[in-house]
Amino acid sequence: MESTLKDMRDGVSVLDMDPKSTVGGGVEDVYGEDYATEDQLVTPWTVSVASGYSLLRDPHHNKGLAFTEKERDAHYLRGLLPPAIISQELQERNERLFYKLLIDNVEELLPVVYTPTVGEACQKYGSIFRRPQGLYIRKLSLYTALGGVRPSACLPITIDVGTNNETLLKDEFYIGLKQKRATGKEYYDLLHEFMTAVKQNYGEKVLIQFEDFANHNAFELLAKYGTTHLVFNDDIQGTASVVLAGLIASLKLLGGTLADHTYLFLGAGEAGTGIAELIALEMSRKTKAPIEEMRKKIWLVDSKGLIVSSRKESLQHFKKPWAHEHEPVKTLLEAVKAIKPTVLIGTSGVGKTFTKEVIEAMASFNERPLILALSNPTSQSECTAEEAYAWTQGKAIFASGSPFDRVEYNGKLYVPGQANNAYIFPGFGLGVVMSGTIRVHDDMLLAASEALANQVTQENFDKGLIYPPFTNIRKISANIAANVAAKAYELGLATRLPRPENLVKYAESCMYTPVYRNYR
Structure with a gap:
């Protein structure tokens, strides 16, 4: 399969697995290393498997106490392991066991290896750094556990262009580049050199995933390389796709088509505008109407208020398509009352912004208001699941970016959904x-x-869910x-x-x- 490149600060991930042949329906990588469906296969002679201590220290090959007696003799493991032979279910951590554990317990462990814990792991990466193998507990592990892309096909890459954080610059233990962030031509030249090198080394079909780039860089890089490389920005495109899926599913509970509803966003960054554009595109495809017409069903509020046409000259380019004709509106509450949306979507990154007044206003003119509080981590969620259900007397359909526990309200159990990019x-x-x-x-x-x-499924809808459980x-x-x-x-x-x-x-x-x- 292909490589995914990942970005921290400005970083990328690469998935590169160029199948040369298939055996039994599975895919073999360029090195003949292993098959996707390699259950119980014997390693081919072309692969050199280390012996003794080095074999036990290699997470890709280590089996811990699951090595058989024959394998222990052949690979000089006698004396390096306790005599017991135990099955995979009880092994210490190694690569295969890590993924088996994650796959078998995905709902329980996803909050640990992804949202909301991953943000803190990124912030403290310099303090927990062990050896140069990329960020181990990040999205690339989910490509393997959730999508079945082999770990050997994934390459995490961090592009360090410096930092403007004075605390980090003065920290003697900071492991990053101690200089002010590169910007302008210097920054884009570096990215271009990197993108060119990736394509030269891995070919046309290497998938490069951008992650956590600042808004102005994210849109520009996606536009620039989208026509020349296989690129994917999860913050823009992945978030948009998962939210659109929730909206399509919610129609079973709300009724009507996507074009029958009105959407109001709090937050007009890369996530908000990316979601809005994909919703407009889906409505355009379904109705055969121009996308410009469909955009008029979608309104965005940023830090200065409702995005309207009178603000157009001062707006960043990616906000301009959402500047519709309307009187200036300063607050979210005023915007909700003026626009009367059926769907309220939060991508602001600011917690507690869906106030009691805002949610009650949504419930006052909607039989089933759809509330999507998408900002991460949990502390930054626009409102909690409990607040959404309580302030709407249980009428809300709710999904969030971070996980929330089930809520009991007036004797009824509500199961909040999670609009998770995973x-x-x-x-x-x-x-x-x-x-x-x-x-x-x-x-x-x-x-x-x-x-x-x-x-x-219908069973999911009966619980108020607009996303399926992660167990599947x-x-x-x-x-x-x-x-x-x-x-x-x-x-x-x-x-x-x-x-x-x-x-x-x-x-x-x-x-x-x-x-x-x-x-x-």
Whole structure:
């Protein structure tokens, strides 16, 4: 499959797995290292497996106490392990066990390896740094655990261009580059050199995922390289796709079509405008109306108030399409009362901004107000699940960016949903790389959204959920991958030919399974 490049401060991730041949429906990488469906396979002779202490220290090959007696003799492990032989279920941590544990307990562990813990891990990375292998507990591990992309196909990359944080610059233990951040031509020249090098080394089909870039850089880089590289920005495109999926699914509870509803955003950064644009695109595709017309159903509030046409000259370029004709409005509450949206979406990064008055106003003119408090971590959520249900007398349909516990209100149990990017990007990445796609097209994001929405069952809807449970995430990812790949083939962007007859089964056959292999 392909590589994903990841960004901290300004960083990237690369997924690079260029399948040369398939065996039993699985995918073999360029080194013949292992198959995606390698359960119980024996390592090929072309791979040199270390012996003794070095084998035990290599998380990719270590099996702990699961080494058989024959393997212990062959690889000089006698005396280096206690005599007991124990199955995989009880092993100490190693690469395969890490992914097996994550896959088997995804709902419980996702908040530990991803939102909300991942933000703190990034902030404290310099203090917990152990050895240069990239950030281990980050999204790339979810590509493997949730999307089935082999760990050997993923490369985390941090691009350090300095920092303007004076505290860090003065910290003797800070491990980053101690200089002011590079900007302008120096910054973009570095990124261009990097993007060129990645393509030269890994080829046209390497998937480069941008992560955590500042707004002005994120949009510019996506626009610049979207036509020349296979690039994906999870903050813009992944967030948009997962939110759109929730909106499509919510129609089963709200009724009507997407175009029948009115949307109000608090927050007009890369996440907010990215979501808004994808909603408008989906409405345009469904109604055959110009996207400019569909944008008029969507309103955005930033730090200065409602984005309206009289502010157009002072707006950043990515906000200008959302500057509609309206009187200036300063506060969110005033905007809610003026626009009367059916859907309220928070992407501001500021907690407690969906106040009691705002939520009560939403409930006053909506039978079932849809409240999406998407900012992370939990402390920055625009409101809590409990507040949303209590302030609407249990009428709200609620989903958030960070996980919230179930809420009991007036004797009824409510299960809040989580609009988590982890629903989308692992399956999206798998679909792109298994089809050999060479460019990301917006219609592929729509395909991912529709596939996720289709995984929500009536049982989920009965609980007020607009997202399926994470316990089924590998099945969900396979369906998303198949839908994305199908759209890539339809658009003529897929290069892996001929097209597999059953894309869901093919996606499942390509997925990495963390089962111990046998050693000769």
